[in-house]
Amino acid sequence: MTNQPDPARFAHVTDWVFDLDNTLYPHHSNLFSQIDVKMTAYVSELLHLPRDEARKLQKELYREYGTTLKGLMERYHVDSDDFLQKVHDIDYNWLQPDPALGQAIRALPGRKFIFTNGNRGHAERAARQLGILDHFEDIFDIVAAGLTPKPAVESYDLFVALHTIAGANAVMFEDLARNLRVPKRLGMTTVLIVPKNFEPTFSEIWEQDPEEEDDVDYVTDDLTGFLTSVMAR
Known part of the structure; x- marks a missing residue:
């Protein structure tokens, strides 16, 4: 399921921001x-x-x-x-290396970041297991955010200031719609990642949380496919 991206809409993007849990690795990995x-x-x-x-x-x-x-x-x-x-003392072997995702991320022009409510060690171990760690400029974790988690605006303000990110030139990928509210206000393009074979239609996704509808530009259950489509230009 993918709300197909318009590659032209991403032509200006210089900063690619990814949540970690259930975003860079699939929900079904559990x-x-x-x-x-x-x-x-x-x-x-x-x-x-x-x-x-x-x-x-x-x-x-x-x-x-x-x-x-x-x-x-x-x-x-x-x-x-x-x-x-x-x-975060867990078994990361539950994650399968994802070379296709790594290739798709590496092909993106500009900087790539992980922005997580977890800590840096967790993000590094998960990304390393996936085989994608080396493609990222930095990891902005809960410690860097002053222990204030998304969706608090303070967390995004710290991230944007630290890396001098202009919202209009950035896109954020998240599995929680509420965490896209502030990025949307900052001018970022927003992409909601849903579980594979997610059953509700695009419009039905908002039934339980309709106030988030305007905060999400795209919805996909295939991050690799989405990024590949974006780069089809």
Whole structure:
């Protein structure tokens, strides 16, 4: 499923910004499920809660603060380094190397960035396993963002300022529509990545979150194919 890109619309792009989890690697790899389990275990151990209660609180923190970490810091003053190290202690062999994606990213003109709510180590390990790490100019992680996660505007402001990015010359790829709201306001072209064989039609995607419709320019379940189409010019 792809909302076909117009290559002419991307001719001006000099900065290509990619989320990591469920964007650069496919949703069906299920890698993030390992992190999710680790976060639940962390909350359970920290607060001496049964697993089901810890998971309920974890999701509550995520919804209210944008990330579980931000919520734990605000409410319980946890050490961010300890949290990030423990929840990203996972098996990256779940990811299959993706040479076609690497070739598509390498062919893009200009700079390429990873912009993630995870930490740099996680992004490096995942990108290295995919075989795409060397194609990126930099990784902007949750630490670089001052531990303020997307979709907070402060996070994007720090990223744009650090790398001197002009929104009109940039495109952002994300698996969460709410994380495209600020990039769209900054003038970026926005692309929503959905799981492979995603069933709802383009219009139906917005049924549960219709206010995001104007923030997304393109939708695709095939990042490699999308980038290849963009470069068809």
